[in-house]
Amino acid sequence: MEEPIITVRNLQTFFHLEGRVSKAVDNVSFSVPKGKVICIVGESGCGKSVTALSLLRLVDFPGRIAGGEILFHNRDILKMNTKEIHNLRGDKISMIFQEPMTSLNPVFTIGRQISETLLEHTLCDRKEAWEEGVELIKKVGLPRAEKIMDSYPHELSGGMLQRVMIAIALSCQPELLIADEPTTALDVTIQAQVLDLLRQLRDQSDMSILFITHDLGVVAEIADYVIVMYAGRIIEEAPVTELFRHPRHPYTRGLLKSRPVIGQRRDRLYSIKGQVPDLSELPQGCYFADRCESCMEPCRKEYPESVSDAGGHKTACLLYKEGVANGSTTAEDY
């Protein structure tokens, strides 16, 4: 693996609510290599978005980054001062959101909002920024760029707006693009186009993408490496093909099983029973124990450590810890 652009070590982001502490992100470590797409998967409320916001130090009160380090080119983002972090945001690390409709200010034209980031981070004047904006809009594949520059957000469709958002995010050629469920609000065809676009941009500019989603179909499309999160922790991570071929953690297997498969007619989709535990009252043992189909006695006593195999497939599950059970279970039924 190449030198990673960003390395997260033991990140902890806690929310302090009414005297209770919700561990939204707990001991998360991963790194994003140059030019790769890393996907974070997991169901709602498992800490994916908070992880992403933590990378830019944008966790709002009552949230707080309690520990760990986030190294961007070997400099800790958590120790930067306000000016440095401002220079980083939008310039080196950019982000796009789930809802393109609400991510743009309704009272300004697209052109103004694109040039704004350029004016903030580069030394160009208004005219240059405008021209650059037109180029960017062309680059994300929107026709009639000049006309779009003069439009207001309400005049464009969701797919177009998401492209505009991508254009804005790309305006300063960031090294890392964080995409927080960028396709969730879009319909399937537009979704495919946006994914294509992201992949294409990645290939062109060698930018890394941290992609957050709950859609395994999207993961299969775009990811190089997948991280599965559950209740604020990473429970499994592997290169994409490996993960889809040999999912190990019962949660991952559950997720893969609960996808609809084209051509198969089933009355009911498989679903993992139960709910994500309350993040402020996490059990002592494995957080997934209550919902796990292969839960054993030791699972309730200690949180399993992450175990890595030779291929770099890491799983935090006692099933794969030597001496407890032999990790022979493979994806028999996904």
Added chain:
Amino acid sequence: MSILKRKASSDRKRSKSIWEQSFRRLFKNRSAVFSACILGFMFLFSFVGPLISPYSSNGIDVTVMKHPPDFTHWLGTDIYGRDVLTRLMLAGRISLTVGLASMVLSLLLGSLLGAVSGYYGGIVDSIIMRIADILMSIPSLPLLIIIAAMLSEFKVPTDYRLYIVMLMLSLVGWPGLARLIRGQILSLREQMYMKAADVLGLGTWRKIFHHLLPNTYPLLIVVATLSTASGILSESTLSFLGLGVVEPTSSWGNMITIANNLIDFQKHPWLWIPPGAAIFITVVAINVLGDAVRDVLDPKMKGR
């Protein structure tokens, strides 16, 4: 309908902005257009009129004291034989300028302080809002009277009093506006696009002035019109009480002072009716216009 359709489909070079649309709707509102015309006339009357008038503001002429209206003096003359019409025009200059300037000042103060307190919250918010509360809890007229009395005590030259009146009016005018703006900013800053602005690393001032305040412009415009009216009224009140603009400078307010005198009130109505009417017409026109602007800019009123 077909015309509309054709218009929409024809290749527009620039999409119609919100302002353009609002302006069109405003133009359709008859009372708004009418009051805008009246205001336009008032401005011409006050700012261009004196240039045409053959009399000067302080052209005392003892031969024609308290002369009723005729063809040489259209609105008669006052106790010193000065032409009432000319003084009325010059007074309009003062009154309109004071109204507008105090509006601009209180708008600047109010929107800036409101935005800052809404954006930063916490201690900054508490301090600014408490100051606003204090200013709002004192009835404004007594406050103005006290300040004016202090000015007389310190013998501020009459030329400067005009500017000080503006400052005084904006001082009592900003707290209400600051509260309005703060409320707006509080809800606006939680919008997704503000998070997006954070992500893009935009600076604080850019966020406040380029993202938050422009979203409050519709509100600001309405408040601006209405506070111009109240500025003119307050100035008249103060001048009437002899605490604002004082003689020999004329303002609509101090011209009505003459009505205090029972004989002048009964025998010389041309001395006090014109300035009174001028105040009345101007303030009503501004308020009607402000109402129309609010109707136009408020999206919830669109269906009406």
